[in-house]
Amino acid sequence: MNFLNSTDSYMAMSHIIYDIPELYMSLYYNGGSGNDYKRQALELSRVFRMCDVEDVLDVGCGPGLHAGELVRMGYRVDMLDRSGKMLEVARKNNPDGRTILCDIVDYRPQRTYSAVISLFLVMSYMTDTRHIIRAFRNIHDSIRPGGVFVFDVVNALPLLRDFQKVIYMRIPGGVNLWERRVDVKRSLLHARGVFVVNGREYTDDHTFRFYTPSEIVLFMEMAGFRVLRIGDDVGFRTSECNGPRLFILARKD
Ligand SMILES: C[S@@+](CC[C@H](N)C(=O)[O-])C[C@H]1O[C@@H](n2cnc3c(N)ncnc32)[C@H](O)[C@@H]1O
Numbered sequence: 138m139n140f141l142n143s144t145d146s147y148m149a150m151s152h153i154i155y156d157i158p159e160l161y162m163s164l165y166y167n168g169g170s171g172n173d174y175k176r177q178a179l180e181l182s183r184v185f186r187m188c189d190v191e192d193v194l195d196v197g198c199g200p201g202l203h204a205g206e207l208v209r210m211g212y213r214v215d216m217l218d219r220s221g222k223m224l225e226v227a228r229k230n231n232p233d234g235r236t237i238l239c240d241i242v243d244y245r246p247q248r249t250y251s252a253v254i255s256l257f258l259v260m261s262y263m264t265d266t267r268h269i270i271r272a273f274r275n276i277h278d279s280i281r282p283g284g285v286f287v288f289d290v291v292n293a294l295p296l297l298r299d300f301q302k303v304i305y306m307r308i309p310g311g312v313n314l315w316e317r318r319v320d321v322k323r324s325l326l327h328a329r330g331v332f333v334v335n336g337r338e339y340t341d342d343h344t345f346r347f348y349t350p351s352e353i354v355l356f357m358e359m360a361g362f363r364v365l366r367i368g369d370d371v372g373f374r375t376s377e378c379n380g381p382r383l384f385i386l387a388r389k390d
Pocket of ligand 1: 196198239242255263
């Protein structure tokens with residue numbers, strides 16, 4: 138298969154880094170790709186205090202790194218992911234949290250929360266518009282009235298303005314190279330990542346849907362949310378939207 142011409146849906150994509158949680162943790166736990174989980178959890182707790190949040194569902198929790206930090210701050214956190222391997226590690230980071238092995242597109246909520254979080258581009262993995270709307274509605278159904286949803290997606294404007302076909306990064310124990318292609322008509326970014334870590338090589342294909350701020354507001358409103366803030370960072374301290382990720386704070390009225 139010629140990857141750069143492929144139009145595979147996200148369902149068919151293999152995601153090696155989510156089946157090898159140790160690799161994921163070594164890549165991202167200590168700040169890789171701008172992920173400082175402790176700082177992000179502190180920023181989330183500041184937002185949560187303004188919205189009276191007590192319990193949280195982390196959708197696409199991965200190894201439960203945000204969940205672990207939030208639990209240490211006193212929040213109750215349940216965790217949902219479609220990767221069983223990720224949930225095994227998430228359980229260790231948050232032993233008291235309920236784990237739900239499920240695709241958010243198919244999730245039927247068993248209980249409701251005062252907040253749902255979905256961080257590090259989980260919502261960008263849905264590429265089909267029907268799946269995106271279903272996922273946002275399922276999340277809406279998981280939140281009590283007055284509760285909030287905090288998430289991020291790939292930001293269209295900087296991606297297209299400063300497009301780089303190849304990205305090369307040093308990572309703990311090796312290097313990571315991404316070869317990327319944009320499908321403008323479908324708002325998709327196809328990225329093939331090659332990771333060389335401690336002498337082993339892994340190849341992984343990811344497809345992300347990218348959004349403009351007004352587009353994501355429209356999707357949120359279609360699912361019944363009201364968008365309170367959009368910005369470059371999960372702290373929402375400014376409303377700048379120039380970063381690679383768009384963070385959204387939405388409320389269920
Ligand atoms: C980039 S990781 C983010 C993990 C975590 N939120 C973090 O910040 O470290 C994406 C995670 O979302 C999960 N995921 C992607 N699409 C999903 C879907 N449709 N339903 C449930 N989980 C999904 C993957 O299995 C993976 O664990």
